[in-house]
Amino acid sequence: MLILNTNAGLWGYNIGDTIRFVSLKPYKVIVTGRIKHFISAFGEHVISKEVEEAISYACSKTNGIVNEFTVAPQVNPKEGLPHHEWLVEFDKVPDSLEEFEDYLDESMRDQNIYYKDLIEGKILRTVIVSCIEKGGFHNYMRADGKLGGQNKIPKLTDNRIIAGKLSEFKIAVN
8 A cells, every 4th residue: 555655754645545566676656456445355355456357357268348347245145155246337248157257256266365265165156247237337326426537436345335236237148
């Protein structure tokens, strides 16, 4: 996380971003996410960088094109084990949504040992993708009074608030 402060250390400000150093001489960083955007409902410590890489990987393997997405934990599902629900608005739906889910899960396991342990220990089930109708995220943002360039959908939330509001825009995809 990045903290800005005076050279005397008299004050500090947490800007809320997570970063990764790509070079130490000279110092170069890239922003990898926001500290408040994470999932750790089960101790998995999933961060934005991981879900963004997973969605990119799944798209590359299945020829899907994603317009927008967010991920939320499903702690008390009606059936089965808890899981991460990926709410995805596709520009082009993959040929197989099941394969898309498998690639998401594979990438998440490769990147996050805590997530992998929870899946293998049968604490969590693999990811579930819920498709959102075209324009669904836009409509959610408008209804929530957050439409505009300065407002973005968090890629991750540690609760179901956004997922609950997006549920009215879910569609079935074969």
